[in-house]
Amino acid sequence: MAVVPLSREVPVSPEETALLFVDVQNLNARPEGGVYKSRGLDPAGARKRYDYYFNRLQSLAIPNMTRLQSAFRNAGAEVLYTVIENLTRDGRDRSLDYKLSGFNVPKGSWDARVMDEIRPGDDEMVFPKSSSSVFISTNLHYILGNLGVRYLVVCGMLTDQCISSTVRDACDLGYLVTLVPDACATYTAERHRTAIDHIRGYCRQRLTDALLQEVSAAG
Numbered sequence: 001m002a003v004v005p006l007s008r009e010v011p012v013s014p015e016e017t018a019l020l021f022v023d024v025q026n027l028n029a030r031p032e033g034g035v036y037k038s039r040g041l042d043p044a045g046a047r048k049r050y051d052y053y054f055n056r057l058q059s060l061a062i063p064n065m066t067r068l069q070s071a072f073r074n075a076g077a078e079v080l081y082t083v084i085e086n087l088t089r090d091g092r093d094r095s096l097d098y099k100l101s102g103f104n105v106p107k108g109s110w111d112a113r114v115m116d117e118i119r120p121g122d123d124e125m126v127f128p129k130s131s132s133s134v135f136i137s138t139n140l141h142y143i144l145g146n147l148g149v150r151y152l153v154v155c156g157m158l159t160d161q162c163i164s165s166t167v168r169d170a171c172d173l174g175y176l177v178t179l180v181p182d183a184c185a186t187y188t189a190e191r192h193r194t195a196i197d198h199i200r201g202y203c204r205q206r207l208t209d210a211l212l213q214e215v216s217a218a219g
Contacts, residue, residue, distance in 0.1 A: 008176060008177075008203065008204045009204050010151075010176055010204075011214050011217075011218060012077075012151040012153065012176075012178060012211075012214060012215065012218060013150070013151060013218060014072070014075035014076050014077045014215060014218055014219060015076060015077070015148075016148060016149060016150040016151055017072070017075075017077040017078070017149065017150075017151040017152075017153060018077060018078040018079070018080050018144060018147065018149045018151070018152055018153070019068060019069070019072040019077055019078070019079045019080065019153045019155075020080050020081075020082065020134075020152060020153065020154050020155075020156075020166070021065065021069075021079075021080070021081045021082070021114070021118060021155060021156045022082050022134065022154060022155070022156030022157065022162050022163055022166055023082055023083060023084055023156050023157055023158070023162050024062075024065065024081070024114060024115050024118055024156045024157065025083045025084065025111065025112060025113060025114055025115060026110055026111050026112075026113050026115060027083075027084055027105055027111040027112065028084075028157065028158075029057060029062075029115050029157065030043075030115070031043040031044075031046035031047045031050075031054060032046075033046075033111055034104075034105065034109075034111040035103075036050075038102050038104075050187055052187070052188060052189060053185055053186065053187045053188075056185045056192075057157075057185050060182055060185075061155075061157075061182065061183050061184060061185045062115070062117050062118070064155075064180070064182050064183040064208040065117070065118050065155060065156075065183050066117055066118055067208060067212060068153070068155065068180065068183060068208060068211070068212070069118050071212050071215050071216070072153070072215065073121070074219070075215050075216075075218065075219045076219075077215075078124075078125075078147055078149065079120075079121070079124050080124065080125050080126075080127065080140070081114050081118075081120050081124065081125070081126045081127065082126070082127045082128075082129050082134040082138070082140075082156075082162075082166075083105075083112050083113070083114060083126060083127070083128055083129070084098075084103055084105050084112070084128075084129060084130070085105045085106075085107060085109075085112035085128035085129070085130075086104065086105055086106055086107050086128070086130065087107060087128065087130075088106075088107060089106045089107055090106075091104045091105075091106065093130060094130045095130045095131050095137065097131070097132070098130050098131070103130075107128075112128065114126060125143065127139075127140050131165075132161055132162045132165035132166075133162070133165035133166050133168070133169040134162075134166050135166065135169040135170065135173065136169070141173055144175070149175070150175065150176060151175065151176045151177075151178065152170050152175040152176070152177050152178070153177075153178045153179075153180065153211070154166055154167055154170070154177060154178070154179050154180070154203070155179070155180040155183035155184050156183075156184060157184060157185045157186060158185070158186040158187070158191075159181075159184040159185060159186040159191065159192045159195040159196065160186050160191045160192070160194065160195035161186070163179070163184055163195070163199075164195050164198065164199050167179055167199050167202050167203050168199065168202050170203075171202040171203060176204075177202065177203035177204070178203060178204050178205070178206055178211065179196070179199065179203045179204070179205045179206075180205075180206060180207065180208055180211060181196050181205055181207065182207050182208050183208055184196075
């Protein structure tokens, strides 16, 4: 019997695929979000300091996320979301890292909401997390197993933090991971490029247009 070589370069199969949006929420995707308030910045100050980041979000990453969301929904794939959010109002459940980093997102707060641009559907799942990798502080792995998911497509923010951690853990847990670089963002172009290069060995990488063509062909 011929041995089929293993490869990450396997096209997604929509019925076994989940599209995961990581931390695309008011907290860090809006200049009036809590991350910037905690740094003493008003919305104008946040836009000025993080001009590259907000421009990338608005002109590239978020438009691509909306296209991906629509295509994967139409193909019958699961669309899932993570948000940084406490399980409590006072944040006593947060990880030590989040406490040290100053992330305190009360349960049910405006900061914890997924951005309206990619608002979850009525029957789509949102996983509140208190760790960089969603797999550490949620039951996502268990749920993906129940759903029969083999392929995980990841996009969101920040590329060099929660995206990188999630991709690495997903790979170790046995998923075929596809990262969409032009549907991700972090605070500088250098940080984004470095992160994309560092996690190349854990996932295949496809730009939005190429992935949309793949999903369309599979559908």
